[in-house]
Amino acid sequence: GQQVMQIPQYQHVQEGEDFTTYCNSSTTLSNIQWYKQRPGGHPVFLIQLVKSGEVKKQKRLTFQFGEAKKNSSLHITATQTTDVGTYFCAGATSGSRLTFGEGTQLTVNP
């Protein structure tokens, strides 16, 4: 079945440093989504990427979808303590449900 791998599993940064998490799928995806889960909270949808090579930005967050539509990344510039949480990617193939990666847990030291 479809697998979505996400690295790293954990990332510790100093406030102000950049952060990147990577997502790789075993199959070509129709779209990829990113979710954020704050400590003690539930996953919340951030964004969806659909097109090959697509890049989207949300303030300090930059999301990329690979040319082959099998990988994606989330980059946070100049992290803040409010960025703390676990970031999940989730991939979908046409006609099938989402498959979630295992998530990257980000901690930010002030």
Add this chain to the structure above:
Amino acid sequence: DAGITQSPRHKVTETGTPVTLRCHQTENHRYMYWYRQDPGHGLRLIHYSYGVKDTDKGEVSDGYSVSRSKTEDFLLTLESATSSQTSVYFCATSTSLETQYFGPGTRLLVL
């Protein structure tokens, strides 16, 4: 998000007892999901539903059953709870097979 509630929010039970978790949504979303979340394993799909009385297994369905008699309610039952089922359980809904909206979660401890 999407008017999703879960009950109970916290539960402590003993091994061997049956447990039912409830997910209720007010958005009339067609699809509903049950996940469990454990450290190091991310979100693992237990069961999902694509309509009233239409359900299917996810990747970790052993020991769990589900029912959906109404669009708004999706029940997850642990027939005989075991300590390995101690986890945080999330319900989610979606209008298609894609973007999902999660409930607040239920923390279950099986002693």
